Amino acid sequence: MGGILDKxxxxxxxxxVIFLLDTSGSMAGDVIGRVNAAIEGVLPxxxxxxxxxxxxxxxxxxxxxxxxxxWVTGDQLVSPDNLAWNSLDAAGPTAMGAAxxxxxxxxxxxxxxxxxxxxxxxxxxxxxxxxxxTDDYESGLQKLKNNNWYKVAIRVAIGxxxxxxxxxxxxxxxxxxxxxxxxxEDLKNMIRFVSITSSMVASRKxxxxxxxxxxxxxxxxxxxxxxxxxxxxxxxxxxISAAKADEAW
Amino acid sequence: xxxQTRLERNQKVRLIDGRTVxxxxxxxxxxxxxxxxxxxxxxxxxxxxxxYYVSKLNDPKGFYKHLQDNIESGxxxxxxxxxxxxxxxxxxxFGYIMDLYPSGYVGFSKFITARANFASATxxxxxxxxxxxxxxxxxxxxxxxxxxxxxxxSINPNDGSVLICDNDNxxxxxxxxxxxxxxxYMAPEIVRGEKKPDKLxxxxxxxxxxxxxxxxxxxxxxxKTNVPALTSKYEKKFFGEEPVFIYDKNNDSNRPIPGLHRxxxxxxxxxxxxxxxxxxxxxxxxxxxxxxxxSRLLEAMWIHVLMRLKSSLVxxxxxxxxxxxxxxxxxxxxxxKNNIHIIGYIKFPKRANINVxxxxxxxxxxxxxxxxxxxxNSSSCAGIVLEKPGKVGLKxxxxxKWTIKAPDGSSATRDTNEVAVLGKGFxxxxxxxxxxxxxxx
Numbered sequence: 001m002g003g004i005l006d007k008x009x010x011x012x013x014x015x016x017v018i019f020l021l022d023t024s025g026s027m028a029g030d031v032i033g034r035v036n037a038a039i040e041g042v043l044p045x046x047x048x049x050x051x052x053x054x055x056x057x058x059x060x061x062x063x064x065x066x067x068x069x070x071w072v073t074g075d076q077l078v079s080p081d082n083l084a085w086n087s088l089d090a091a092g093p094t095a096m097g098a099a100x101x102x103x104x105x106x107x108x109x110x111x112x113x114x115x116x117x118x119x120x121x122x123x124x125x126x127x128x129x130x131x132x133x134t135d136d137y138e139s140g141l142q143k144l145k146n147n148n149w150y151k152v153a154i155r156v157a158i159g160x161x162x163x164x165x166x167x168x169x170x171x172x173x174x175x176x177x178x179x180x181x182x183x184x185e186d187l188k189n190m191i192r193f194v195s196i197t198s199s200m201v202a203s204r205k206x207x208x209x210x211x212x213x214x215x216x217x218x219x220x221x222x223x224x225x226x227x228x229x230x231x232x233x234x235x236x237x238x239x240i241s242a243a244k245a246d247e248a249w
Numbered sequence: 250x251x252x253q254t255r256l257e258r259n260q261k262v263r264l265i266d267g268r269t270v271x272x273x274x275x276x277x278x279x280x281x282x283x284x285x286x287x288x289x290x291x292x293x294x295x296x297x298x299x300x301y302y303v304s305k306l307n308d309p310k311g312f313y314k315h316l317q318d319n320i321e322s323g324x325x326x327x328x329x330x331x332x333x334x335x336x337x338x339x340x341x342x343f344g345y346i347m348d349l350y351p352s353g354y355v356g357f358s359k360f361i362t363a364r365a366n367f368a369s370a371t372x373x374x375x376x377x378x379x380x381x382x383x384x385x386x387x388x389x390x391x392x393x394x395x396x397x398x399x400x401x402x403s404i405n406p407n408d409g410s411v412l413i414c415d416n417d418n419x420x421x422x423x424x425x426x427x428x429x430x431x432x433x434y435m436a437p438e439i440v441r442g443e444k445k446p447d448k449l450x451x452x453x454x455x456x457x458x459x460x461x462x463x464x465x466x467x468x469x470x471x472x473k474t475n476v477p478a479l480t481s482k483y484e485k486k487f488f489g490e491e492p493v494f495i496y497d498k499n500n501d502s503n504r505p506i507p508g509l510h511r512x513x514x515x516x517x518x519x520x521x522x523x524x525x526x527x528x529x530x531x532x533x534x535x536x537x538x539x540x541x542x543x544s545r546l547l548e549a550m551w552i553h554v555l556m557r558l559k560s561s562l563v564x565x566x567x568x569x570x571x572x573x574x575x576x577x578x579x580x581x582x583x584x585x586k587n588n589i590h591i592i593g594y595i596k597f598p599k600r601a602n603i604n605v606x607x608x609x610x611x612x613x614x615x616x617x618x619x620x621x622x623x624x625x626n627s628s629s630c631a632g633i634v635l636e637k638p639g640k641v642g643l644k645x646x647x648x649x650k651w652t653i654k655a656p657d658g659s660s661a662t663r664d665t666n667e668v669a670v671l672g673k674g675f676x677x678x679x680x681x682x683x684x685x686x687x688x689x690x
Contacts, residue, residue, distance in 0.1 A: 003567070003570065003571075003584065004368075004370045004519050004570065004573070004583075005366055005367055005373065005571075006364060006515070007465040007512050007516070008363055008511055008512060009362050009363040010361045010362065010363075010461070010465055010466055010512060011364075011466055011467075011470065011509055011510050011512075012466070013479055022325060042668075050362070051359065051362055051364050052356055052359055052362065052364075052400075053358060054358045054361030054362060054399045054461075055433060056433075059554055073374075075629070081332040109477050114477065114478075115477075116477075117475075117476070117477060117506075117509050119476050119477050119479055119480055120477060120479070121478075121479050122478070122479075122480070136609055141340070148478070149478070152478065152480055165288075167309045188461075188542070192652035200278075202279075204431070204432060215481035216480055216481050216482075223321055227304060228254070228302040228303075228304045228305045229254050229255075230252065230253075230255065234254055234255060246580065247534065
């Protein structure tokens with residue numbers, strides 16, 4: 001670098017946003033179509049957030065799980081703008097336990113996603129499922145619960161149709177960050193709402209307030225934020241979307 | 250209680266003065282609510298409407314009253330996009346309208362992420378001056394901002410003009426909006442839980458913003474703060490309990506890391522000693538750990554420092570790069586490393602105990618600020634230093650008649666567009682009571 005005005009982007013921490021998407025056979029057809037459309041729509045919004053966030057840079061990973069876990073974004077976190085979205089197909093059982101174990105492997109600096117020279121803020125862990133696990137999810141979840149990244153993470157889940165919301169709440173550790181819908185159009189809106197709201201909380205675009213006693217309980221911060229924005233009902237509703245998330249007024 | 254957290258397109262909302270607005274589009278969302286573009290139904294004029302997530306407000310009724318008071322009292326200066334009129338309570342929440350941003354302004358965050366940059370070094374310094382002036386006006390009106398951070402203002406990259414938004418948390422002295430501020434911008438004593446936001450904590454946040462504007466990195470983030478996960482424990486430690494300025498004079502434990510804090514390392518060297526010292530004072534141990542009011546520069550003091558910087562922008566004689574030069578000493582060009590010899594400076598009476606001077610170097614500028622007492626206008630050029638072999642002069646670009654006196658007792662006057670030759674020990678009376686003195690190095 002040289003020159004009195006030359007600058008690169010400020011050193012920012014990483015804000016990992018990790019999606020675990022159930023692509024079991026029951027998701028096939030209309031439902032997986034809505035999930036694909038929702039994720040595709042969210043990516044540019046996350047990128048716009050990155051353009052104007054001086055504190056943290058959102059990086060994402062997407063796991064599709066059915067008979068086994070599959071990181072569709074590869075073995076590293078990626079920028080939302082570098083991602084060419086290939087639609088997911090749905091087939092097979094719901095191996096949620098295997099998904100939890102694989103997530104646990106990746107929530108690590110040495111062997112996983114979490115290495116960044118400038119460090120990271122608490123990650124977002126977003127689980128979407130439409131049915132009960134077909135494998136031993138409990139031992140996988142137990143492993144995850146001992147992971148320090150999991151402990152500080154912003155954990156949120158959407159249950160669709162026959163999903164067992166109690167199991168999703170075991171994952172989030174907070175019933176208030178489990179949303180549910182049976183309507184495919186609502187599902188698309190909800191995925192957007194949850195992705196954007198949790199990413200805003202994680203990347204410090206909202207004031208965490210002082211409502212909760214444990215300052216590292218970021219899931220509780222998200223619960224407050226979901227509530228403030230009108231809860232499940234508002235999440236399911238489409239809204240006026242800005243042409244660009246960072247458009248000035 | 251059912252709250253309408255989001256408005257629909259074409260929904261009408263009633264203002265308390267009876268007018269109505271129609272929702273056109275969403276402009277953005279933040280921690281406290283959503284901002285919509287709306288149209289005033291009586292005039293067709295477009296406005297912005299901030300619509301609150303009411304449960305995020307500690308005391309919604311009190312906040313509504315607070316906004317009403319601020320609306321009545323009016324903006325501190327034209328730089329503020331100030332609340333203009335409240336809506337009626339509608340479905341258990343409310344909002345207020347304000348002006349839309351005029352075009353040409355870019356959010357400061359985009360400068361931080363290098364999605365935007367200044368057209369010139371002068372625009373960069375002017376932006377800093379304009380930010381400081383806005384907060385001076387705010388504080389002079391008895392307000393404090395409470396939540397000053399990178400998301401609060403927009404800058405025109407071409408001329409450095411500034412607009413301040415998100416003015417709803419602005420409070421009168423002693424008031425508390427319920428917002429402590431944004432992490433990394435909050436004063437350490439707030440992070441430690443010792444204090445609520447006030448004018449003095451605003452001044453800390455202001456120094457952070459100015460540092461980031463110039464240096465492009467955070468003043469407290471270096472070696473010490475480089476941890477894999479920024480948990481609340483570390484946040485409290487780095488920004489509250491054990492903060493260390495990355496260029497602390499006496500403590501090098503938190504220096505920027507090469508390859509990581511690239512802006513700070515590259516840009517610190519472009520700034521003259523008095524700017525570095527102003528930051529070292531603002532982020533001194535006393536300021537960080539004791540909230541010492543003497544360490545934090547008043548807005549007026551920053552203006553004097555920044556005007557000196559603005560005056561000192563010249564071209565390097567060796568590589569022709571833009572450089573900010575010292576006044577009282579030689580320096581090496583930050584770009585080509587060659588020595589730049591500065592023969593002296595014109596010294597003006599101190600203001601707010603800050604040195605006021607301009608270097609005697611071809612291209613250095615004098616502003617109305619220097620020669621007219623209490624002049625606030627920082628952009629009107631009143632003179633320029635000229636050089637030719639063996640001679641330096643000061644060209645009068647003001648409308649005032651200058652009187653120059655030499656140590657031998659001789660004197661002369663210079664009108665607009667005339668040049669005063671400068672010599673050791675000369676004084677210049679600029680015509681409005683301010684006398685400058687030629688000092689040689």
